[in-house]
Amino acid sequence: AQSVTQPDIHITVSEGASLELRCNYSYGATPYLFWYVQSPGQGLQLLLKYFSGDTLVQGIKGFEAEFKRSQSSFNLRKPSVHWSDAAEYFCAVGPRSNDYKLSFGAGTTVTVRA
Amino acid sequence: DSGVTQTPKHLITATGQRVTLRCSPRSGDLSVYWYQQSLDQGLQFLIQYYNGEERAKGNILERFSAQQFPDLHSELNLSSLELGDSALYFCASSPLAGTEQFFGPGTRLTVL
Numbered sequence: 001a002q003s004v005t006q007p008d009i010h011i012t013v014s015e016g017a018s019l020e021l022r023c024n025y026s027y028g029a030t031p032y033l034f035w036y037v038q039s040p041g042q043g044l045q046l047l048l049k050y051f052s053g054d055t056l057v058q059g060i061k062g063f064e065a066e067f068k069r070s071q072s073s074f075n076l077r078k079p080s081v082h083w084s085d086a087a088e089y090f091c092a093v094g095p096r097s098n099d100y101k102l103s104f105g106a107g108t109t110v111t112v113r114a
Numbered sequence: 115d116s117g118v119t120q121t122p123k124h125l126i127t128a129t130g131q132r133v134t135l136r137c138s139p140r141s142g143d144l145s146v147y148w149y150q151q152s153l154d155q156g157l158q159f160l161i162q163y164y165n166g167e168e169r170a171k172g173n174i175l176e177r178f179s180a181q182q183f184p185d186l187h188s189e190l191n192l193s194s195l196e197l198g199d200s201a202l203y204f205c206a207s208s209p210l211a212g213t214e215q216f217f218g219p220g221t222r223l224t225v226l
Contacts, residue, residue: 034214043116043204044217090157094215100208101147101170102215104157 002027004093006105013081014113021076021108023091031093033074034102035065039087047089050074061085086112117141118218120205126224132193135221139186139207145169146188147208147215148180152201163188195225 003026013019025031033050048059055067065076074091091105117140127133139146148160159172163182174180177195182188192199202222206215 036217043118043219044206045116046214046216049214092157100145100213100215101159101162101172102149102157103159106156 002103004105006108008108010109012111019078019081023074025093034092035076036090037087083112116216120218124222131195135190137188137205143207143209145208147206148190149204150201200225
């Protein structure tokens, strides 16, 4: 059965510091991979996605993620966080098929301190 | 703004009642998905429609049903509501199955 693990429930980072959020997945084949961000009281916004090709993908708001097939990981990074990056981040995977349901990790809450 | 709209934004109702949540996908998107976000279960896929037809089902309760209309908007019907149905319900859309999904702002359902 497919599963998505985000090992860190909560991360606190100083403004201007780098951020890395971990995501590991268990899947029968290489899935499509996504990172979404949810600000308090808001919906989910797509940060970036990986379908194929270059394993380092760039997203919005200065985020990037690296797909590592050997480690079944898709970690999200940002070199320098801003206070507005405080939010909950979700890793998601979806099958390469028409039954396209996303499976989400439990989420990582990021707090940014001044 | 993702282009996906959901109404209402908030809904408060009592146990045993029935409610309908509405979703309008982005212009041109044929696929609509419904998800439930709760504190204990996280984000769970409920059901997918593609151009009016049910395409995939997740752990959707029998008390819940959905449909997609010819104009592509979708409705999620929740009946015989229980306290545990209190959650944030998201709708998402995508142009084709197998591409990224764009989420609406959600409907927060509170069952008292």
